[in-house]
Amino acid sequence: MKNIITDKLNSIAKQSNSKTRKVGCLIVLKTDDNKRYNFEGYNQVLTEIHNYQCNVDEFNNPYVYHAEAIALNKLTKFIHESSSINIKSIDIYVNWAPCVECTKKMIYLKLETLKKQNTRITLYYEKAKYTFDNQHHKTQRDDFIPKNVLQSVGIEVLKL
Ligand SMILES: [Zn+2]
Numbered sequence: 301m302k303n304i305i306t307d308k309l310n311s312i313a314k315q316s317n318s319k320t321r322k323v324g325c326l327i328v329l330k331t332d333d334n335k336r337y338n339f340e341g342y343n344q345v346l347t348e349i350h351n352y353q354c355n356v357d358e359f360n361n362p363y364v365y366h367a368e369a370i371a372l373n374k375l376t377k378f379i380h381e382s383s384s385i386n387i388k389s390i391d392i393y394v395n396w397a398p399c400v401e402c403t404k405k406m407i408y409l410k411l412e413t414l415k416k417q418n419t420r421i422t423l424y425y426e427k428a429k430y431t432f433d434n435q436h437h438k439t440q441r442d443d444f445i446p447k448n449v450l451q452s453v454g455i456e457v458l459k460l
Contacts, residue, residue, distance in 0.1 A: 302460055306426055309395040316342040318364065325367035326393040327375050332386040337378065341370030368394060368402035376413055389420040393460070397425040403446035407453050422456040 305326070313324030327339040346363040375390070392406065410421055447457050 305393055305424070305460060306395065309393055309426065312340050312342050313367070313395055314342075316344065316367070318343050318345050321396065323367040323394065323396050325371040327371045328391045328393070329375065329378070330388045330390075332388050335385075339371045339374040339378065341367040341372075341374070343367045344370070366399065366402050368392070368398050369405060372402070372405045372409060376409065379413060387414070387417055387419045389422070390414075392421070392423045393425075394423070395426040397428045398423070398446065400446055403450060406450060406455060410453050410455055420456070421454070422458060423450060424458050424460050426460045 308326055309324040311324070312326060313322040316322040316324075321343070323343040325341045329337045329339070331337075344365045346365055371392075379385075379387070390409075398406070406421070406423065410419075414421075450457050
């Protein structure tokens with residue numbers, strides 16, 4: 301199962317035009333009557349206007365539309381247009397753990413968009429985004445900063 305998901309995430313991420321980090325997001329919504337809907341997103345660098353200074357990456361270029369934001373927008377639009385469906389669960393898969401902005405969008409989904417429904421939301425991430433320089437050794441933590449915030453609102457967070 302893990303390989304199927306990570307292969308799918310990689311194939312979504314491959315479409316990104318980012319030179320430094322290709323991010324893929326897949327959201328799977330399941331209804332009470334076992335229908336399944338997929339929503340995909342990959343990060344898109346909208347302008348490379350900052351290119352004059354240094355090599356553009358997602359941290360230097362603020363004009364990147366994040367994979368999770370794109371997939372969450374598609375999901376939210378679907379939910380608003382499908383008022384009669386009963387959502388059983390929403391699984392969010394990402395190859396890189398989400399940033400604070402995308403974390404806020406997930407919290408908004410749980411607290412505002414879905415407030416009338418008792419929907420189980422789970423975030424599955426493959427790799428953590430943050431690297432820490434620990435005495436000249438860069439280590440990648442198997443964890444990420446907004447994890448506790450997601451869990452505090454009832455979004456389960458699991459590593460793929
Ligand atoms: Zn983000």
